[in-house]
Every structure is written in structure tokens, then in C-alpha cells.
Amino acid sequence: MKYALKEILYGRKKYILIELLLILLMFMVLFLSGLASGLGRAVSSAIETMDADSFIVDDSAEQLITVSSVRTSVLDELRAKGIQASPLDIQRMYIIRDGHSEKLNITYFAVEAGSFIEPETIEGTGLAASSARDPILLDDDFKLDGISLGDTVKDPATGLSFTVAGFVDDRMYGHTSVGYITIDSYTRLRQASDPMYEHIPHAIAVKGNADYGFEGNGLEVVPKQKIIEKIPSYTAEHLTITMIVWVLVIISAVIIGIFNYILTLHKQKQFGVMKAIGMKNTELAGMVISEVLIISLFAALISLALTFSMAAAMPEKMPFYLEVPNAVTVTAAFVLISVLSSMLSVINISRIDPMKAIGGGEE
Amino acid sequence: MSDKLLELKDICKSYRDGSGKRVILDKVSLTVGRGEFAAIVGPSGSGKSTFLSVAGLLLTPDSGNVLIGGKDVTDASKSERTMIRRRQLGFIFQSHNLVPYLTTADQLAIVQEKSMREKVKIRELLSELEIDDCRDKFPSMMSGGEKQRTAIARAFINDPDVILADEPTASLDAERGRLAVEMIRNEVRKRNKAAVMVTHDTRVLDLVDVVYRIDGGRLIPEAKSGEI
Known part of the structure; x- marks a missing residue:
């Protein structure tokens, strides 16, 4: 040397x-x-950073959360077994800043407020702590579009308005920034276009052991990495x-x-x-x-x-x-x-x- | 250890020459004892370098035996030959062949055996050869004489029994060439070593003990000490 x-x-x-x-x-x-x-x-990144180990999805969905639906009773069964589980819905839309006309792409992640899959905010409060009727946690990339804490953003397709309760870091899905909303807000969002809609989660995020005994009942347990690989274009x-x-x-x-x-x-x-x-x-x-x-x-x-x-x-x-x-x-x-x-x-x-x-x- | 430090017995070496065979060494024998300095002269292409290469374990003879310090090393493996060259033989080449990016001290340190570090001190050796001021110089910063003396120091660094010199005066002027050969002679005398020098330079033959001429593949004694 x-x-x-x-x-x-x-x-x-x-x-x-x-x-x-x-x-x-x-x-x-x-x-x-x-x-x-x-x-x-x-x-x-929104899936990668999610504090879940696997997801229960419809076995005909080809491991793609957005086209899956899982009956709500599964969630109750899991919770009855003491397993940490939380419903998740993913929907791609766009929003408009209050008083602006520019459409901003967004992917909604509908989660239970305060659940383990709701991310920590880097600014503002979590969904549960917010006093707004329809709070939203936005990826901090939205700040570059001029959105600030407390602003109102509108879903132009349904007219539903969300109050920005907080910002989260590094949460993207399918090349768009993610906005976390509550299951209730998501249900209202869906009911705006389909009044008969009743909430059925796309998937159930689970923490811990992947062996839940649901396989063969039209459901499958998919590890997080597999879910990521199945995201289109990934x-x-x-x-x-x-x-x-x-x-x-x-x-x-x-x-x-x-x-x-x-x-x-x-x-x-x-x-x-x-x-x-x-x-x-x-x-x-x-x-x-x-x-x-x-x-x-x-x-x-x-x-x-x-x-x-x-x-x-x-x-x-x-x-x-x-x-x-x-x-x-x-x-x-x-x-x-x-x-x-x-x-x-x-x-x-x-x-x-x-x-x-x-x-x-x-x- | 035997007093015969280098012995070559009936060495034959030939090369392929077209479809035929060219004999370079034909049953050549030579013995150089402790404290003896031999020179080999001969015209170009007479086999001097081949002879030195066989003696220096760089070439394997077709037949015959090479003994160093009384031990037959003719059939030594490649790695054994390398170790013998490092520990028992000191090579001085026609051109200094120093490593361009190493200082004089490093040229010596890179080949010095760990066991020799106490016995042969680099500083003392450089002082003995009067190049102590070159210790931290690169070859590019030294004169031709200094480079050759560094090459001589490198040959002496592991206190070898046998010194082999291939035209050591070839790249030096008469005065510096003579000085280089004197250094080899002094080492032979002072430390009771054996040395073989291949040379064209007849002006330095008075410094050796015995001169051989190599011609037609044969080694012929030409003169002994006192007759030169």
C-alpha cells in the first residue's frame, strides 16, 4: 500500500x-x-414509509390496492384476534387551492384518524386532533404550490373542501403527492357522486405476523414489498x-x-x-x-x-x-x-x- | 556453508534457431569461492548474459548443475528461485534499473528482508557507498554514477553470498565505471563474498581475481590475479 x-x-x-x-x-x-x-x-414512498407489514386485498385484484375491496367484517375479525389492522383506501384525484383555478394532482389515502398508518406530521396536527370537519394532511411538496397550513383545498369533482391540518414528509404514490383524509371524508367524497355508496375498504393494512387465516376466502395477504412492486410502472x-x-x-x-x-x-x-x-x-x-x-x-x-x-x-x-x-x-x-x-x-x-x-x- | 559460494557444473544451454538449435553454453563449468571476484569477457552474442542468467537462476540450464552455497538449486521451484535471488544473490544490471517513483532509501527498503534490517542498516550502507545525501532523492534527481551506486546498494542490502553484475560499467564514464567495480571488489574482500561480473570493459579487469573468456559456448580461463 x-x-x-x-x-x-x-x-x-x-x-x-x-x-x-x-x-x-x-x-x-x-x-x-x-x-x-x-x-x-x-x-x-407513501406505502414504503407506512408503518404496516402486509396488506389484505381481494385475491382477484392482482395485488393492486386501488382495484381491491375487502369486506368490512374482515377488519372486525382481525381486531377481535388482537391484530393491529386498519382500513386503507387509495384514490387518485386532483384538488384546487381555494381562490385558484390550477388543478393539482393528488392521491388520497383514506385512513382511520389516529391509526398506525396515519403518518406523523412535520407541521400542524394529525387528523384526529384537527377540529375541521374534513381535515387533510398533505405531502410537503404541496407547499411548493403555495399551500399553507389552515388553507382550504377543494375537490372540484365533488365540491368537497378540505382544511389543511398538517404536512407530512416524503409521501408519494404513483408520481403524485399524497393527501391523507379520514374514512368519513372519503365516504362523503364518494357519496357526492354516488349517494348509495357505503364504505368498503380497498385494503386492510396489518402490522405483525402475516398468517391471518384469510387465504382462500377470496382474500390474500400480500407483503408490503410485493404491494410496492405491483404499483403501475414501479x-x-x-x-x-x-x-x-x-x-x-x-x-x-x-x-x-x-x-x-x-x-x-x-x-x-x-x-x-x-x-x-x-x-x-x-x-x-x-x-x-x-x-x-x-x-x-x-x-x-x-x-x-x-x-x-x-x-x-x-x-x-x-x-x-x-x-x-x-x-x-x-x-x-x-x-x-x-x-x-x-x-x-x-x-x-x-x-x-x-x-x-x-x-x-x-x- | 561451503567455501565454494557459486558452482556451475557442465552447464549446457541452447536456443531454437529457425529449424535448428544454437548452442550458447556447451558444458561450461565455473567455481567462485569466498572472497573471489571473477570477470567474464567475450564478444557480443557469445553467451555472457545467458551464463549470468543461469548463474542468477533466471534461466534453467538444459543440463548441468547450479550450486549456491554448496546446495544444488538446479531443480528449485519458481518460488524457491525467487527467494534465493532475494536472499543469496545480489544483482547489478547494465543500466541502473531503479524504480522511478522510489527514493534511494525506498529502493533498498522494498527488497530488504525483515531479518536483515538489523544487520544491514540502509543509512550505513549508503554512507559506505558515499551516497548518503541521495537517501531521499528519486532516480530522476541523481547523476548516472549515483544511480549505479544506488543499484549496487540495492544488490548488497540483503547481504548476499554471491554478487552478479551484468556490464555494470556500460552506462558510466571510465572513472565512474571503475569506481563501481571497486565497490563490488571492496564488498567481496570486506565481507568475504563471491562475485561474477560480465563485462566488455577491459579497463577494469585489473580489479578482479580471475578473468574468463567465453567463446563458442566454452568458458576459457584467460588470466589470474597478478597476471592481469
Whole structure:
């Protein structure tokens, strides 16, 4: 490691150029990774962050909450068994700020006020604590549209008005920001267009053990991750961008391997001399691997710092979401693949004949 | 340990030359004892480098035996040969062949065996070879003579029994070349080592104990100490 570092410092101009290229590549990888997660979150964060482990849905709904309906008695049965369960309805609509005409997309999440699936507010009060008849908790992205606490927003299709009781953080569903309303408000919303409507929940969110004994009765218990994957466009978007990210990780790492291999080719005589004076292949391989490790680690750390700085300066509407564990996973994979790609140089070194040391010619 | 530090017995080595075979060494034998400095001269292509490569365990002979410190190492494995080269042989090359990104001290430290750190102090060795002021210099910052002395110091760092020098004066002027050979001779005398030098430079032959000429694949004694 010591000698690898000395070589890098000695040839700093050359290595700075290599580092620059790798930092840019790695930055692109992390940035795309953040966008991939951000886009993923824009589809699913309201479900991902929900304090539930699984959902009971209609088995003909193909695990999609919005087209499912579960008889209310199931909820009573679950609660009678002491299981934490709460009804959930999801409906995509749009709202209008009081006194404005601009339509804003929204996905209503109808929940029982004060239930475990109602999110914590970052501003204002929860649904239960609100004195309004029809309170709503909005994702804080709505603030960018000029909505403030206490404002009234209207559902133009039904004419129902909601009072903004609070704001919640990072709650998106199907690329739209979520608004949490009570089951009563949701029922009124539905009855405005269908007076005969009686509330039947789309799904029941459950906390804890997934074995409830409802399978086979037209219902199925679906784990949260499965529900997320079934949200329209989630899998297609997520897979595409994830694939791009990993292809870029591999390309960046292989570029390091190729640079390293070219440098090794230029140092054939030097390695020959080192072998002639008794240096072992393992020692030389150690130097080459250390060099790649230092270069890739440095590139990874700088690009991580760049990405997180960039993320902090990005517009809030940008769907960028990079969690430290994800960034570390991508970075660690990049470093690991870089080291693996340096094996090409190691093989080359093991084949260098120390006889190259004998005879004339400078390095 | 045997007083015969380097022995080559009936060494044959040939290379493929088109469809035929070109004999480079034909039953060559040489023994160099403790405190002895031998030089091998001969025209270009006569097999001097091949001879040195066989003696330095870089090449395996077609037949014959190589003994170092009395031990037959002809059939030693690749890794054993590497260790012998590191611990028992000191190589000095035609050009200095120093690692460009290492200072003089690091050039020595990178090959020094841990067990030798107490016995051979880098600072003392550099002082002995009068390059102590080059300790923290890179090869690009040194003169040709200083580089060659650093290469000599590298060959001495593990206190080897046998020193092998491949045209050590080739890249130096007459004065510096002579100084380099004197350093090898001093090491041989002072620490009772054996040395073999392949050279074209007849001006330094008075510094060795015995001179051999290699020609037609044969090693012929040319002169002994006092006759040179």
C-alpha cells in the first residue's frame, strides 16, 4: 500500500487525470442511482414509509390496492384476534387551492384518524386532533404550490373542501403527492357522486405476523414489498434505471482495470527487474491491487461527497433520493469490481519474465 | 556453508534457431569461492548474459548443475528461485534499473528482508557507498554514477553470498565505471563474498581475481590475479 501510494504521488499529474475521469463516472453512477431511488420513491414512498407489514386485498385484484375491496367484517375479525389492522383506501384525484383555478394532482389515502398508518406530521396536527370537519394532511411538496397550513383545498369533482391540518414528509404514490383524509371524508367524497355508496375498504393494512387465516376466502395477504412492486410502472422504471446504474458501475470499474493494465504494460521491464532481484509475484500483485484500491476508493469518496452536495442544492421537486446505505452499496460494488478488474494486470505481471532485467535499455 | 559460494557444473544451454538449435553454453563449468571476484569477457552474442542468467537462476540450464552455497538449486521451484535471488544473490544490471517513483532509501527498503534490517542498516550502507545525501532523492534527481551506486546498494542490502553484475560499467564514464567495480571488489574482500561480473570493459579487469573468456559456448580461463 505504501509503495502504491508513493507511485501515485510521484506520477500525480497522470493519476489526477485518471481520478478525474473516474470521479465523473462515479458521480454519474451515484447521481443516477439517486434519481432511480427518487423515481422509485415518487411511485411508492407513501406505502414504503407506512408503518404496516402486509396488506389484505381481494385475491382477484392482482395485488393492486386501488382495484381491491375487502369486506368490512374482515377488519372486525382481525381486531377481535388482537391484530393491529386498519382500513386503507387509495384514490387518485386532483384538488384546487381555494381562490385558484390550477388543478393539482393528488392521491388520497383514506385512513382511520389516529391509526398506525396515519403518518406523523412535520407541521400542524394529525387528523384526529384537527377540529375541521374534513381535515387533510398533505405531502410537503404541496407547499411548493403555495399551500399553507389552515388553507382550504377543494375537490372540484365533488365540491368537497378540505382544511389543511398538517404536512407530512416524503409521501408519494404513483408520481403524485399524497393527501391523507379520514374514512368519513372519503365516504362523503364518494357519496357526492354516488349517494348509495357505503364504505368498503380497498385494503386492510396489518402490522405483525402475516398468517391471518384469510387465504382462500377470496382474500390474500400480500407483503408490503410485493404491494410496492405491483404499483403501475414501479417495476419497469425501477428495473430500467437500476440496470443503467449497475452497467455504469461495471463500466467505470472496468475502465480502472484497463488503465491499470496499460500502466502495467508500460512497466514490464520494471516488474522484470523487481522479479530478478527477488520480489515475489504476490508482492507485485499487492502493489498493483493497492494502487487500484487507492484510486477507486478516492474516486468513490470524492464522488460521494459531490453527489450529496449536489443533492442538497437540487430543486425539491427533483425526484432525487439517495440513502447512505444505497450509496455505500453502489460505492463498495464499484471498488470491489475495480479490484477484480485489476486481476488482469496481476495475471500479466505473473507472466513477466525476469530475464527482461538482463541486457541494456533504460525504463 | 561451503567455501565454494557459486558452482556451475557442465552447464549446457541452447536456443531454437529457425529449424535448428544454437548452442550458447556447451558444458561450461565455473567455481567462485569466498572472497573471489571473477570477470567474464567475450564478444557480443557469445553467451555472457545467458551464463549470468543461469548463474542468477533466471534461466534453467538444459543440463548441468547450479550450486549456491554448496546446495544444488538446479531443480528449485519458481518460488524457491525467487527467494534465493532475494536472499543469496545480489544483482547489478547494465543500466541502473531503479524504480522511478522510489527514493534511494525506498529502493533498498522494498527488497530488504525483515531479518536483515538489523544487520544491514540502509543509512550505513549508503554512507559506505558515499551516497548518503541521495537517501531521499528519486532516480530522476541523481547523476548516472549515483544511480549505479544506488543499484549496487540495492544488490548488497540483503547481504548476499554471491554478487552478479551484468556490464555494470556500460552506462558510466571510465572513472565512474571503475569506481563501481571497486565497490563490488571492496564488498567481496570486506565481507568475504563471491562475485561474477560480465563485462566488455577491459579497463577494469585489473580489479578482479580471475578473468574468463567465453567463446563458442566454452568458458576459457584467460588470466589470474597478478597476471592481469
